[in-house]
Amino acid sequence: MTGDILRAEGLRKQFPGVLALDGVDLSLRAGEVHVLLGENGAGKSTLIKILSGAYHPDGGRVLMDGRPVRIRSAGDARALGIATIYQEFNLVPQLTVAENLALGRPPRRFGLVDRARMERDAAGLLARVDVRVDPRTPVGRLGIARMQMVEIAKALALEARILIMDEPTAVLTTGEVEKLFAIVRQLRDEGVSIVFITHHLEEIPQIGDRVTVLRDGRSVAEVPASTPHDELVRLMVGRPIDQQYPRKRARPGEPLLKVRGLTRRGVFADVSFEVRAGEVVGVAGLVGAGRTEVARAVFGADHYDAGEVTVNGRRVPPGDVHAAMEAGLGLVPEDRKGQGLVLGAAVAENLGLVTLRDATRAGFVDRKGQRSAAAKVAGRLGIRMAGLDQEVRTLSGGNQQKVVIGKWLVAGARVLILDEPTRGVDVGARVEIYQLVNELTAAGDAVLMISSDLPEVLGMSDRILVMARGRLVGELPAAGATQDDVMAMAVAEVEGGRVQ
Amino acid sequence: MAVSSNVLVQRRSPVALWLAENGALVALVVLVVGLSLLSSDFLSVTNLLNVGVQAAVTAILAFGSTFVIVTGGIDLSVGSVAALSAIVLAWGATPAGWPWPVATVAGLAVGVACGLVNAVLIAYGKLPPFIATLAMLGVARGLALVISQGSPIELPAQVAHLGDTIGRYLPVPVIVMVVMGVVAAVILNRTYAGRAMYAIGGNEEAARLSGIKVDRQKLITYALSGGFAAVAGIVLASRLASAQPQAATGYELDAIAAVVIGGASLSGGKGRALGTFVGALILAVLRNGLNLLSVSAFWQQVVIGVVIALAVLVDTLRRRETS
Structure with missing residues (x-):
């Protein structure tokens, strides 16, 4: 040796x-x-x-x-x-x-x-x-x-x-x-x-x-x-995985999420797009292009200066997470541990976080109902855990991510914003998350997926939006697009911007 | 994946798990057994009731502090707020001449109001809880002295009954403590406000992004702490039949100690009403036992300091082992 x-x-x-x-x-x-x-x-x-x-x-x-x-x-x-x-x-x-x-x-x-x-x-x-x-x-x-x-x-x-x-x-x-x-x-x-x-x-x-x-x-x-x-x-x-990107594309329906002229000074400007029922719209771009910032603004996590967000025909006021949620939006944030989960709490608690208000009658939470809803979703997502009382901290990355997605399923969100949904998630769980995206869109929900993983964006989206320097610089259908096409858009605009 | 990665869960016996989860309770039992062996007076009914009465004020304050600590905050003002509430009640009833129920409500309202001011400073002013409540510690104590002009005020007789003992064996402070404990447990376990406290303390940003109105929940949390402090202050005053502006000085630290001994984490997200109850009993039993054993008051402080450090140390070690 x-x-x-x-x-x-x-x-x-x-x-x-x-x-x-x-x-x-x-x-x-x-x-x-x-x-x-x-x-x-x-x-x-x-x-x-x-x-x-x-x-x-x-x-x-x-x-x-x-x-x-x-x-x-x-x-x-x-x-x-x-x-x-x-x-x-x-x-x-x-x-x-x-x-x-x-x-x-x-x-x-x-x-x-x-x-x-x-x-x-x-x-x-x-x-x-x-x-x-x-x-x-x-x-x-x-x-x-x-x-x-x-x-x-x-x-x-x-x-x-x-x-x-x-x-x-x-x-x-x-x-x-x-x-x-x-x-x-x-x-x-x-x-x-x-x-x-x-x-x-x-x-x-x-x-x-x-x-x-x-x-x-x-x-x-x-x-x-x-x-x-x-x-x-x-x-x-220990077994073969059939398909890395099992996207089943459906015919998109009515627009569920409409974003018009969204602007936050110094961060992003005039961002407009739609996501239709049954559609997965990917958002590509370099880190720092403003994708996460736009997602957070749409969801009401941050304020914006101009523009409007409409979900399912309902206008969502800026900077109001609660209203965005009520309208049917859900956000799976980029920073899973920092923003998505209460790490020290049990799986059941985390899954019930979004529906806590809805499960409350006269101030009292229906914890039994919450638990059985959590059990159902945990089963549907195949979350691998010792039980609903296991601390989320001790789950693997992929299972933690399923919990974050799961809390929006419990809440019945119609438009899911996934920000880097498979970062730090292993291959097996990744395919399971993709399959879930397929299930959601097949049922008529919509998904906006931000990802820096180009093969993922190409493989799982129906349409791809490209952002650079806080602006939407292009849109292309995912079918037939290549990584080079996307990168060319993302980078070209950046260099143009530098010259200014 | 039929075999999930690495989850070869070794089942520990339920008894061992329960003991690990309820370390404070085990410590209390050990303490009680030890003291009853060391002192023949300890296990008498009179003495145990005495311990209960001594624990009551700390426990009620600590239940309120549990809410705050579960959210990851801290409330240093509860001792002062307790004193101020009692002073307002007594002042309202005697010099101002309000009917005693009005004065009582006023006393409680002042406690809640102090909590709300804390919460506004913390949630909207973005002050660290330590600073906001440290300021309130000074303000509330000062107001208590101003209103009372530095002297004790007699409590209306109806309210002073809170310090009585029903029959021979039922001290009212103990009843109030138990009721407030049950209320705290129900709030923490069953209500939206309580569940939101755990979420906020566990991860404030995740709670916010899950639609919990964090600022509003903090208002409720600190208002509850202030309200519990008011009740504690009134109970304390009733035992002396008079409200004293310097009452409950330093009690906030006992309250925090009780919460922490009871297994809560100062970083938030963990804590139970039962744990806090046990924590308050441990402090009271310890003080009582040391008195019975004629340990000097100076040494008592040393012992209690060591116990607080040990309790948290054991808890930390246990958590490190299981994580």
């Missing part, structure tokens, strides 16, 4: 009630990009937390350069040259880029922090990851893509030999992903070994060398990155 910089053998990790890892092997060569693939809950997070010192395994061992090592803390991991970039970044938003890069070990002169040197060092690191940003900028002002680059630069500052990246592409647009891949390849060529977690199968041959597939806490296969998608999916879920 020469060439292996890191080996994990037979790792086991038991949590109360859950066996998270049950015999996981991983071999990482020097200078390779090793993809870790598996559904949510398969054990990927637990594995990387063991490698980064956050958890201690109950069984098995980790070897580096052939010698067993003990990684008991984040400090141990750092000393061994292992750096991890989690989905939630470990950056302090109020501090500058330079301060973040030197966090915990700032260069000192006469016992005081040497800011000039700190900023010089930072500039050097930023150049290595090809990010042009002033090291004195507070990190909180950067976009997600550049924050991620700062995280990578931080790993470089620690001279990491192993870089673990947990779904780094989940929050990036296509262009940003390309840039990330270029940096990852460059690091690989410099001899850094990278453990790369992704849910996007098409990224695997682009960036990976080998793939380890995890399923139910076991490593079930180690295959080359060129393995066909079907085979990877089969390994991951």
Whole structure:
């Protein structure tokens, strides 16, 4: 086994009630990009937390350069040259880029922090990851893509030999992903070994060398990155998935949602569109194009300055979530944990959140009725849980997302706005969500779907709206459209805008 | 997917689960058993009733605080509001000469009004609850002193009966405590307002995006806290038959301690009326027991501080283990 910089053998990790890892092997060569693939809950997070010192395994061992090592803390991991970039970044938003890069070990002169040197060092690191940003900028002002680059630069500052990246592409647009891949390849060529977690199968041959597939806490296969998608999916879920995008297009009916001239100064302007009964309208665009902002305004979560929203013929007043709900709108927000769920509450509570008011008579909530409605929807969505009383926090990402969608089903929403509905959701649950979208539209409801996942937008929409710089720049039928068509619209307008 | 990922649920015995969920109750039982072994006086009927009376004011305040803490807020003003409400009642009845029912309603209304002012500052003024209610702590206490000119005011006899004992074994404060506890439990478990409190405390933004009018619910929450504080203040005054402007000073901290010992989380979304009840009993039993064992008042403070820290520590460790 020469060439292996890191080996994990037979790792086991038991949590109360859950066996998270049950015999996981991983071999990482020097200078390779090793993809870790598996559904949510398969054990990927637990594995990387063991490698980064956050958890201690109950069984098995980790070897580096052939010698067993003990990684008991984040400090141990750092000393061994292992750096991890989690989905939630470990950056302090109020501090500058330079301060973040030197966090915990700032260069000192006469016992005081040497800011000039700190900023010089930072500039050097930023150049290595090809990010042009002033090291004195507070990190909180950067976009997600550049924050991620700062995280990578931080790993470089620690001279990491192993870089673990947990779904780094989940929050990036296509262009940003390309840039990330270029940096990852460059690091690989410099001899850094990278453990790369992704849910996007098409990224695997682009960036990976080998793939380890995890399923139910076991490593079930180690295959080359060129393995066909079907085979990877089969390994991951233990059975083949018939169709990745099972959209059944229906003939659209009457317009259910009409948006006219929606404008919020400095954010979006003159946005007009319709969504018809039985229709899925996709909204594509770069991150920051204003898609989420428009969705939130339509739903009444934020105010807007001009324009009007009509649902099923009823005018919805601005900035009134309750009225939007009554009219039949539902929003599945982009930030599931932050805005969609009460994580510490039970599945039943979350499913009943929207209907709490309707289930109230003279101040008293009909909790039995709420519970049976929740049970019905949980069954329909196939939410995998120990029971309705399970805390939502402990569900996998896909099942959490089903709960967010489910609360709108309980409420009988006619127009669902889905903002990045499958981000961080595994393949199996993803197809289930698509099937649900099909069911809803078949029953005459309408779906507005914002997504940065182009194959998803193309595969699941009937029509696609493209946004750039706060404006609607184009519309095209999904049938026959290609990713290039959509991206051309999204990007062209941005560059035009920059010239102004 | 026939086999769902990683859910190999190991069933723990129902008894173990119940014990883990009701740690405060277990602690109370242990405390009672321990004290009855250490002191022969502890388990007497008179002493236990005494404990109940001592617990009553803290418990009623703490029930009100439970609402606020469940929403993820905090109410530091309840001690002062309790005193102000009692003073307004007594002042209304005696110097101002209102009929006692009017004075009582006025006292309760003042408590609710203080809560509403807190809520307006928090929900619409966007002040942190800590600051808004800290300000009210000062304002309400000050007003109590202003109205009473710094001296106790006699309570109307009809209201002072709240401090009596019915027959030999039924102290009215204990009855009021139990009633208020049941009311709190019903509000928290059964009403829209209560369920909305849990949602807001669990995730305010998710609650708002689910159509819950968060600002309006906060008004209700703090108004309830103020109302419960008023009841507590009146009960406290009735035991002395007079309203005192300096009464209930520092009680807000006991109330918060009772809520937290009872298993609520200061970050919101968790807490039960029964837990709070047990928390208030633990504090009262502890104080009573330490008195019986002739532990000095100075050391009592040390012991109670340690108990609060331990209670929360045990709870935190347990949660870390199960999550």
